[in-house]
Amino acid sequence: MDARIEQVVTSGTLTLDDTEHDVEANTYIVGDDDEVIVIDPAFDAEAILKEVGDREVMAVLLTDGNEHHLEVVLEVAAAGEDDEENWAPIALHRADRLLWRDYFGRLAKEEDDEDDAKALRALEPDIWLEDGGIFEIGEAQLEIVHTPGHTPGSVSVISEQLGVLFAGDTLHRGRPGSIGGVYEDMRKQLNSIGALLTPLPKDLRVLPGQGEETTVGEEDARWETWGSLAQDD
Template sequence: MSPIEHLVTSGTFSLDGGTWEVDNNVWLIGDEREVLVVDPAHDADAVAERIGDRRLTAIVCTHAHDDHVNQAPALSDSFDAPILLDPAEAPLWKLTHPDRQPDQELSNGQVITVAGIDLRVLSTPGHSPGSVCLHVPELTTIFTGDTLFQGGPGATGRSYSSFDTIISSISRDLLALPGETTVRTGHGGSTTIGDEAPHLEEWRARGY
């Protein structure tokens, strides 16, 4: 069994009065006994089926846009697993789950371990105030949520976002990683740090 599993779920993303159809990447990291889920989106049953009879150690949300957190409480209740989120995401979280709080806070440099695999939290604000990425050096992988995609940074045209901040986060924390690091994103295909790094100045110039 691969330590990284991938599931695509479909639904909607709503913010600032608009709603869009989206496909989301849900990531599972672990082994045959225990697993951690990153960004459970849209379809709790499909995620639960993939978890199976394994112990769910944590539900880690890279940020709190509704398409990334809408099924977190359902999975938390079903598997008795904590929801982890950066506290700066509270305003966005409350838009989706006003009557439920995350269980634990994420902080920069924190290490979360599942099945002997260490995931290091990198604080990468910009797409939202408390966006984080999860770096897994032993798997040469980083889970970037909506901070970095194949072809550029995440969107910053909506509430609680900042273009200058996301560019700073990417250049400081992500592009400093080894070029062979696989970037596993919140939407769409994966890429590598080496493929994206040459385009930083182009993104700056475009105000991407």
């Protein structure tokens, strides 16, 4: 197996519902010596591309459409290429299209050049992620699982070959994933987590969008205790 996983931790401020949250985010670079897929770039495109180095970015996968991913996704997809035809495809679940359009719509309003503003308003992801979709990189497969709750279009990514679950902000170590303790739809998120974890090997590594890694077994044992978090949801 040539494929490997590298992690880049970046930090910044994310605003949700007019409240600022300090966030430390995990970006994962999956691939070999020649090609990589970048999962969840955030805050600092330069640091991520430094880790990518001379390797070709084959795709950029977003596990959700929150702003800290969107603000750097174009720069990471471009990876120094001026010609947009050479940019890596950006992949997002269609259920987070509104988050995408809201973000790039705000950028368009700040543009003085009408052509640039029009281009931002027309911008769409290159690939709409679907449950069961597969990406291949360095002899490893990355399977998409739709896990709504954190956002409508949140996904997780499973690689049997690499022995990992990239959980994004659906699941963090010891708790359901969140930004600053804010949950959009806790009941749906807990259902997604339960359905995700139950069939997976207990020793499978879980690499979350924030914080330290864990295992499926550790989080599956905790999952039922989180029900009280949804009582006021």
